[in-house]
Amino acid sequence: MIEVNNLTKSYGNNTVLKQISFKIDRGSIYGFLGKNGAGKTTTMNILTGFTRYDSGEIYIDGLKFSENKRKLLKKIGYLPENPEFYNYMNSEEYLNFIGELSNMKSKDKRIETILESVNLKYAKKKKIGEYSRGMKQRLGIAAALLNDPEIIFLDEPTSALDPEGRIEVLEIIAELKKRGKTVFLSTHILNDVERVCDYISILDKGEIIISQNLNELKKKYIQPIYDIEFENPCGDLSNRFADIKWIDSIRINKNTVSIYVNDIYEAKTKLIREIAKLDNPVISYKIREASLEDIFIRMVKQNANI
Numbered sequence: 359m360i361e362v363n364n365l366t367k368s369y370g371n372n373t374v375l376k377q378i379s380f381k382i383d384r385g386s387i388y389g390f391l392g393k394n395g396a397g398k399t400t401t402m403n404i405l406t407g408f409t410r411y412d413s414g415e416i417y418i419d420g421l422k423f424s425e426n427k428r429k430l431l432k433k434i435g436y437l438p439e440n441p442e443f444y445n446y447m448n449s450e451e452y453l454n455f456i457g458e459l460s461n462m463k464s465k466d467k468r469i470e471t472i473l474e475s476v477n478l479k480y481a482k483k484k485k486i487g488e489y490s491r492g493m494k495q496r497l498g499i500a501a502a503l504l505n506d507p508e509i510i511f512l513d514e515p516t517s518a519l520d521p522e523g524r525i526e527v528l529e530i531i532a533e534l535k536k537r538g539k540t541v542f543l544s545t546h547i548l549n550d551v552e553r554v555c556d557y558i559s560i561l562d563k564g565e566i567i568i569s570q571n572l573n574e575l576k577k578k579y580i581q582p583i584y585d586i587e588f589e590n591p592c593g594d595l596s597n598r599f600a601d602i603k604w605i606d607s608i609r610i611n612k613n614t615v616s617i618y619v620n621d622i623y624e625a626k627t628k629l630i631r632e633i634a635k636l637d638n639p640v641i642s643y644k645i646r647e648a649s650l651e652d653i654f655i656r657m658v659k660q661n662a663n664i
């Protein structure tokens with residue numbers, strides 16, 4: 359449904375997107391991950407028609423975006439990272455106003471339905487200035503959904519929210535998928551991605567370093583991680599273990615280390631022996647599966663080493 363080929367964008371000398379390509383299937387939730395400044399918002403602004411791009415091609419439903427912008431933008435809803443509201447309006451008035459801007463006919467029923475779907479019906483007469491962040495974010499989603507778009511772009515929709523607010527937004531996203539919508543979700547909260555996304559891309563310094571179905575990604579990159587807590591700090595561990603081939607990488611945080619291995623058999627038989635040589639008493643020793651966060655950190659680190 360969305361196909362992006364070799365998309366490139368520069369601001370002056372700063373090339374923010376370097377020939378990125380990806381595809382998004384209809385009805386999927388596509389997680390677009392990356393650290394701050396990776397280029398996520400720029401990509402979203404391009405795909406929603408707010409920002410120009412230098413080169414590359416974008417197709418939506420087989421139509422070239424640059425030649426069919428007006429038509430294609432009708433299929434798109436967008437919640438930007440920091441949506442602005444008129445705080446003196448209530449949510450019903452605000453959605454009416456948004457509807458009028460886009461010449462929407464018979465808005466009342468739609469507004470009622472949409473307020474219900476984002477759980478704001480009870481607060482529709484309350485001034486937006488008195489809303490919590492979570493309520494404002496849900497109102498932003500309501501505004502993005504007002505035209506009943508097929509594709510919804512959500513830029514960091516949960517970043518500023520408390521756990522309860524995040525769950526409410528994630529539930530709305532899961533509901534959108536059930537209704538057959540395609541969701542493009544940019545975020546750096548990997549837990550959220552694991553909860554709702556089908557497919558992910560990791561954007562790093564303007565390049566897509568991985569693009570895969572989430573389950574396949576986990577299967578491919580899942581490797582055990584050993585979390586070991588020592589009695590004393592273990593600052594020189596990376597040097598001590600530098601020559602061990604079956605150790606992929608080591609993360610150290612004071613007295614605790616996470617050891618990423620690439621050969622589970624070697625690790626099982628030899629890691630304890632190596633640890634014993636350190637002369638640093640062990641408080642705990644645990645094996646766990648890699649999470650998306652571990653995979654993300656590994657991929658971004660590898661990209662930095664290239």
Ligand SMILES: Nc1ncnc2c1ncn2[C@@H]1O[C@H](COP(=O)(O)OP(=O)(O)OP(=O)(O)O)[C@@H](O)[C@H]1O
Nearest residue numbers: 369372374392393394395396397398399400401439
């Ligand atoms: N209008 C602009 N003019 C100049 N540089 C810009 C502009 N917008 C973004 N950039 C630069 O482009 C790069 C990517 O920014 P972008 O906002 O797309 O990243 P992001 O992944 O969305 O990060 P964040 O999560 O912090 O929003 C950054 O280096 C940023 O400074």
